[in-house]
Amino acid sequence: MKRGREIVGIVGKRKPDSVCKTSQRFDRMVNKKNKVKGNKDIGLSVTSRNKEVNLAQSETNQAMTNEQLIEQLTSANPDAVVKQGSQYPEITVAHDKLHAFMQNIKSDSSLAFDYLVCETGVDYPEFIQVVYHLESTSHRHFMVVKANTENRETATLDTVSDIWPTAEFHECEIYDLLGIRFNNHPNLRRYFLDDTWGHPLRKDFHDDIHVVER
Amino acid sequence: MAEFSEKYIITDEIKADEYLVNIGPQHPSTHGVLRLLTRLEGEIVHNVEPHIGYIHSGIEKMTEALSYPQIVHLTDRMDYLSAHMNNEAVCLCVENALQVEVPERVKYIRTIFDELQRLASHQLWWCASGMDLGALTAFFYGLRDREDILDIFEETCGARLTLNYSVPGGVMFDIHPNFQKSVKAFITKFRKKLPEYDKLLTDNIIFQNRTKGVGVLSKEDAIAFGVTGPTGRASGFSCDVRKHHPYSAYPYIKFDEKLGTDGDSFMRWKVRMDEMWESMNIIEQLIDNIPEGDFAVKMKGVIKLPEGEFYQRVESARGEFGVYIVSDGKKNPYRVKFRSPGFSNLFTINHIAKGWKIADLVAIMATFDLVIPDIDR
Amino acid sequence: MKSFFNYIAEIFSGVWTLLTGMKVTAKYFFTPWKNVTQQYPENRDTLVMYDRFRGEVIMPHNENNEHKCTGCGLCENACPNGSIEIISKSIVNEEGKKKRIIDQHIYHLGMCTFCNLCVRACPSDAIVMGQKFEHAHWDRSTFTKVLNQPGSKIMEGIKE
Ligand code: SF4
Numbered sequence A: 001m002k003r004g005r006e007i008v009g010i011v012g013k014r015k016p017d018s019v020c021k022t023s024q025r026f027d028r029m030v031n032k033k034n035k036v037k038g039n040k041d042i043g044l045s046v047t048s049r050n051k052e053v054n055l056a057q058s059e060t061n062q063a064m065t066n067e068q069l070i071e072q073l074t075s076a077n078p079d080a081v082v083k084q085g086s087q088y089p090e091i092t093v094a095h096d097k098l099h100a101f102m103q104n105i106k107s108d109s110s111l112a113f114d115y116l117v118c119e120t121g122v123d124y125p126e127f128i129q130v131v132y133h134l135e136s137t138s139h140r141h142f143m144v145v146k147a148n149t150e151n152r153e154t155a156t157l158d159t160v161s162d163i164w165p166t167a168e169f170h171e172c173e174i175y176d177l178l179g180i181r182f183n184n185h186p187n188l189r190r191y192f193l194d195d196t197w198g199h200p201l202r203k204d205f206h207d208d209i210h211v212v213e214r
Numbered sequence B: 001m002a003e004f005s006e007k008y009i010i011t012d013e014i015k016a017d018e019y020l021v022n023i024g025p026q027h028p029s030t031h032g033v034l035r036l037l038t039r040l041e042g043e044i045v046h047n048v049e050p051h052i053g054y055i056h057s058g059i060e061k062m063t064e065a066l067s068y069p070q071i072v073h074l075t076d077r078m079d080y081l082s083a084h085m086n087n088e089a090v091c092l093c094v095e096n097a098l099q100v101e102v103p104e105r106v107k108y109i110r111t112i113f114d115e116l117q118r119l120a121s122h123q124l125w126w127c128a129s130g131m132d133l134g135a136l137t138a139f140f141y142g143l144r145d146r147e148d149i150l151d152i153f154e155e156t157c158g159a160r161l162t163l164n165y166s167v168p169g170g171v172m173f174d175i176h177p178n179f180q181k182s183v184k185a186f187i188t189k190f191r192k193k194l195p196e197y198d199k200l201l202t203d204n205i206i207f208q209n210r211t212k213g214v215g216v217l218s219k220e221d222a223i224a225f226g227v228t229g230p231t232g233r234a235s236g237f238s239c240d241v242r243k244h245h246p247y248s249a250y251p252y253i254k255f256d257e258k259l260g261t262d263g264d265s266f267m268r269w270k271v272r273m274d275e276m277w278e279s280m281n282i283i284e285q286l287i288d289n290i291p292e293g294d295f296a297v298k299m300k301g302v303i304k305l306p307e308g309e310f311y312q313r314v315e316s317a318r319g320e321f322g323v324y325i326v327s328d329g330k331k332n333p334y335r336v337k338f339r340s341p342g343f344s345n346l347f348t349i350n351h352i353a354k355g356w357k358i359a360d361l362v363a364i365m366a367t368f369d370l371v372i373p374d375i376d377r
Numbered sequence C: 001m002k003s004f005f006n007y008i009a010e011i012f013s014g015v016w017t018l019l020t021g022m023k024v025t026a027k028y029f030f031t032p033w034k035n036v037t038q039q040y041p042e043n044r045d046t047l048v049m050y051d052r053f054r055g056e057v058i059m060p061h062n063e064n065n066e067h068k069c070t071g072c073g074l075c076e077n078a079c080p081n082g083s084i085e086i087i088s089k090s091i092v093n094e095e096g097k098k099k100r101i102i103d104q105h106i107y108h109l110g111m112c113t114f115c116n117l118c119v120r121a122c123p124s125d126a127i128v129m130g131q132k133f134e135h136a137h138w139d140r141s142t143f144t145k146v147l148n149q150p151g152s153k154i155m156e157g158i159k160e
């Protein structure tokens, strides 16, 4: 079995230092060790951290404003509904175009929505809506994508778990609580409840035994 | 058990030399009622499948029948170790929706409470994961120092764990006259105690050998799996909501986002240890400058949100906590979703624990800092 | 050969770091007055809770057995768990007018989450949070309490 573990060198005796922070202690430890063993590939050095933060901040500057984002999304998806929501740009995508659209906004380098923050199902009278909160870790802009199922009875939607792996688990949760079946999902199972339950977050869910209504 | 395993093992066939072991639901190292269905070959983990839902409390369903101040009190029960951050998230969301500007004093108090809560949470994480890795002494040292923070909480808001201190529009009580004094006393004391933590565990070679290089999560995977908080930052994923989307008093203060490079268990450990120092710095910047003023704005007796959808993110002790409220203009929300950090973090475990030994799985879980009610909601 | 030296070095450094940790524990072992353990329940007589401590909901009465509760029911509405029930009755006062007053303010301690919302909601400050925290009991029925004492009246001058 491959183990990425190396024998750690001598830590040695250090002077007691009352305001010695963990990181500093550790930096010193690593530096010392690197010197002793000439071992560069431990990679635990913390000096590159600040660089990375600066990088993240400089990238932030390229973030699109909400207006630019809306403009670009509207021109690229003429049949989708794009509007400025109460906080973030919101786009409603047709359910059959969802997967292609999602793939596009992740791979497009000017959008690069690579972080799926949250996936929510909301039950409305005619359809069930799935809301995706997306953020780009390089540009730091934020967007909300919505997709409606065709109807409530046979609610299906394409999975996005091949685009963002975290969606796999959020989709299981939505399936459990709202009963949306996700096409092509690798392992759609109920997380919280067993099969004797309905889908409790639907508005027409009634349970006389477990739910006391006031 | 038989029908259970038949129904739930959907992954591929079990090979001849593999066997299935249930870790949990009642296992000390799962920190609650979490069941990890592990496929093992000897001691080597081939597959981990987390089964959750043992303490699913239906909070999202319950909120649909409650008013907004009542929802705040329910969020304590999810991630009980970052109760105040959860309370604050709902309050901020409601305030945003109503366009209420809270007084500066409230922002400062909330931020100090956030950081105290983060310290308390990390202390408990430190001692509990020390215990997971076989260091029982650590447990008592962590709880000893956490007690001081809980006393501060109790003095100001009357509760130790389920604070319910933030309310829409402000905080529930003004800070106790002793608050500043006791916080400062705590910081001075804890600055002396924190190096003890290092001496006890972090510097220990046995401990380091158990955690270094174990369970590496790359930055790309952290982003793809939505792993946030100290766990994600250890992989180099800059995901601190306090930095990128500042709320409350975070825009006014200077602090570093602690980023790691490796993403192994030791780095996750170290990022949290560093965050404790950083939290103390933040508190010290704020504690002397709490502005005078009201501790809450007057809200209507019945809070009704305008129609629409509102999302608020805060940084809880475990990562990004989000509240998504869909309102239809009534006094109860139409739908509330809590984006809990633990839920996203937990499911990477299969990805990174593959190929490691059972004892390493425990080390990985310990440094993930899981709180099960947060995952189940 | 090199790995052998590393192995030996690791053993020594392992022992050394172990001793460093044990120095910390030994410090507390030999200075027991620095320990912080409270001897509960032996210290029950001297144990003082913080004055804001939320232990239970109580309704203070003055020496004439009078309370401030008007029976408005706002606390009942504010409670998220339904742990308060207000039973009011109507009486005819001296001037011959009908008036609703509180009959029983029922408080289910077993359902209470000590969230303080009822105390916040009360317009006349009739209920406050008490300091008692040792609620464990053999029988669940003792958790249902009537907060207004038998025969108590509403205080003079409380607005409705
Ligand atoms: S403290 Fe909270 S739960 Fe208890 S009675 Fe008052 S409102 Fe209800």
Ligand code: SF4
Pocket (backbone or CB within 6 Å): C068, C069, C070, C071, C072, C073, C074, C075, C076, C086, C121, C122, C123, C124, C125, C126, C127
């Ligand atoms: S306790 Fe207060 S809120 Fe409750 S019924 Fe009496 S006066 Fe009204």
